[in-house]
Amino acid sequence: MRTSHDTFHLAIPARDLDETEQFYVRQLGCHLARRYADRITLNFFGDQLVCHLSPDEPRREPRLYPRHFGVTFARRDDFDALLRLVEIRKVPLFLPLATRFNGTVEEHHTIVLRDPTDNLLEFKHYEDPRMMY
Amino acid sequence: MRTSHDTFHLAIPARDLDETEQFYVRQLGCHLARRYADRITLNFFGDQLVCHLSPDEPRREPRLYPRHFGVTFARRDDFDALLRLVEIRKVPLFLPLATRFNGTVEEHHTIVLRDPTDNLLEFKHYEDPRMMY
């Protein structure tokens, strides 16, 4: 369990703030906390995501490793709601829904999205919630 | 507020897993959840941090923007405990304790650490806890 009063915060690059807001707020359903000339800050599933304007961020095919971020849902229902949102709103996928580590304790379901700056977002649900860490 | 049952998860590069475990577990006080040949996973202040073995991660002077991550503490006491730990255990600093946005609602105290792979970690505390997002 994590505390409910502290927050994780993550800063990532954003080539364009309008596109970024469009992706995170309109598509993914995050809440816009603040917008400045050089960044936007988001309430991202209860944690803080800061997107810094980085127009020169190089364009290249993203790789899942070693950098990505996202949410691990404790309940299958919450993961399924995310899958439903991704499908209905046609959120850009990097990797479709898959199951990893089948037959092990670490077995989990995962989907990877791609934001307009090519940051990769992984959402997961573990069969055994103790494997969330 | 965030939920206490879901977790944020972040994947970052690690040039060397032993050094990484040394930094996060022995110095920063995180808990080692799992260790594989190619990664370690950590209970990082209640969220999941995955350090993927990336021996070829380029060496260069890190920049704070646009990529860094960390924790925003709701209570000053928790932030101070982190500062005390940093001082006593001589955790490598990238930027010393500073106050940013003085005199504004966004005013906050911040310290930036540097892990062995040159990932930057920012820990913050806001005067106004509503600014955590």
Place this chain on the structure above:
Amino acid sequence: MRTSHDTFHLAIPARDLDETEQFYVRQLGCHLARRYADRITLNFFGDQLVCHLSPDEPRREPRLYPRHFGVTFARRDDFDALLRLVEIRKVPLFLPLATRFNGTVEEHHTIVLRDPTDNLLEFKHYEDPRMMY
């Protein structure tokens, strides 16, 4: 998530305090917190509703927009319990149970009640609980 210690508070007009208490306490099952000569205050589903005596509040056919208020239930069971109460106690309806935004992420079930002063109350449940905001 919202905090459990702070409360939302809403002040609305009430043409007649007895009728208002009858509607909110006896029919809707809210708890009467305080009664003064010129107002009653209610524990309305955990938040504060203050009904100010306003005998001259004009009588006209209410419109749902732009003003109404209510509760969004996170769990379907709680929404269903409200529907059952409305049916059994014959609480005055303004709009019957309906589903809005079908097939979108924002899809939700809604029912609109009408208090004796013609204030409109909307109760909702979203398929995707993240859409509560």
Place this chain on the structure above:
Amino acid sequence: MRTSHDTFHLAIPARDLDETEQFYVRQLGCHLARRYADRITLNFFGDQLVCHLSPDEPRREPRLYPRHFGVTFARRDDFDALLRLVEIRKVPLFLPLATRFNGTVEEHHTIVLRDPTDNLLEFKHYEDPRMMY
């Protein structure tokens, strides 16, 4: 106490959506949840506020009674943080900080703000937290 999983929701008129977003998000620090052509929805201190585009909302000097809304803070610190924000960001006041019902159990501190559509927002803190209802 209220639940932390259900939310109160309130719909109010907004003469202009940009001005409304400016007031609630940039000044008051609420989070923008969704923006449509005819409305914006906000995470307002943990509850849902929906501002419906109502360009014809009549202009007249607002009155505090019978309609206003806001938050009652359980802790003085949270109320003070709001006062500090109001002062630093020069949020438009309708009524300055005042103490009401002095010497009674209902004694509370209150400040009233005015949004661009002349909706009035009252923020309160009671000496005796049981009087929040």
Place this chain on the structure above:
Amino acid sequence: MRTSHDTFHLAIPARDLDETEQFYVRQLGCHLARRYADRITLNFFGDQLVCHLSPDEPRREPRLYPRHFGVTFARRDDFDALLRLVEIRKVPLFLPLATRFNGTVEEHHTIVLRDPTDNLLEFKHYEDPRMMY
């Protein structure tokens, strides 16, 4: 909702402390907090029950009204677990399982136990959890 940190406390007569401890701890599964010469105190489903030695408490057929006490369970499962305990351990019944206020919002299931001093304990579960008050 009630707070989890404050407790309700109830003091009742007990003709014999050993019998009382037998009933509340061994049969009903309460926890003995303290025992003095003239009273025992119990952790009774999370609240405090104090049984004062009252050997002269008159013996007469108990009546359910106006005095009794007990627990209202929010979840049916918890009520059923109590029913199962009553049956297996043959806890003395005053009134068997019954449903009251059928077809109304206040509909609830109830069972009434009788302690060795003829105090009556009612355990309830409401179809609509908002009716717990």
Place this chain on the structure above:
Amino acid sequence: MRTSHDTFHLAIPARDLDETEQFYVRQLGCHLARRYADRITLNFFGDQLVCHLSPDEPRREPRLYPRHFGVTFARRDDFDALLRLVEIRKVPLFLPLATRFNGTVEEHHTIVLRDPTDNLLEFKHYEDPRMMY
């Protein structure tokens, strides 16, 4: 700790429902949940108190033992707020503020009120919160 979802419930006699509502709601600040011809139900500090109309309840000088009920506050501030309410609203006292079991672990502060039917209410605060049971 007790659960926050179940409630304690207590039924007591009330010689007159109006006087009883006056005492519990207007003076003590409880919330009126329901009123029937023969009883009122109250949200009493988060638990349920049911006052059954009992006009023939004998009049005699009440005794504190063996029957009384009330709340044990975990925090001194909450106890003090109750004392302040009792003083300002001149709630009828049966026993003034006193300290019992001085110098022992069970040391606590207590005040005893008297309702219109001569039921006695004790409110307490322990120096050592583990003694609440």
Place this chain on the structure above:
Amino acid sequence: MRTSHDTFHLAIPARDLDETEQFYVRQLGCHLARRYADRITLNFFGDQLVCHLSPDEPRREPRLYPRHFGVTFARRDDFDALLRLVEIRKVPLFLPLATRFNGTVEEHHTIVLRDPTDNLLEFKHYEDPRMMY
């Protein structure tokens, strides 16, 4: 219910720290909090387990009574997840899954593991969650 902020702590012998870490972290999925020359400390299902290096701890067939420790899961799902982990990862069993106290209120499911130092760990789930104590 127990508090979520305090922790139970238990110190036990460990003949070999590497084997102990292997058992608790790699097999059982506990988190390694700290490692010293003479002990390791673990986040053991949310509580603290300290394994003190005790190379001379006598080798003998362990007995379940009077010393063992473990976790009682409130929810069957969490117990089942532990069973699945034990099976998949082939955690050394001392006693296989069994049901004890059948037909009584104390009925519970139990499995007993054996760590490399022959400490015994019992994991349980009760039909009636009130029997956890």
Place this chain on the structure above:
Amino acid sequence: MRTSHDTFHLAIPARDLDETEQFYVRQLGCHLARRYADRITLNFFGDQLVCHLSPDEPRREPRLYPRHFGVTFARRDDFDALLRLVEIRKVPLFLPLATRFNGTVEEHHTIVLRDPTDNLLEFKHYEDPRMMY
């Protein structure tokens, strides 16, 4: 953080059940959950402690390592309340109040009690609450 719904459970030897109940319930303030011919079970600071009758448990001077158990308090006030109880009720000490690991992050205050079977109980409070594991 640990969950509030699962419990740790520990089984220890008890040479004499009466003495054991006397120590844990009357002195230390734990709650007696159940008493059988061969064991008592206790609600020990929110977790389960089972004391198995073991009349042949050898008598020898106890050692703190490697076996002991207790509670780590997150808040200094709760630790101080325990110290006060130990002093007032003259609970048998094995080691007096001491501070260990001075000047390090792991600095903590500790006191060690001794139960009638010579089991050792350590109660702790860390300067940095993150060191509780």
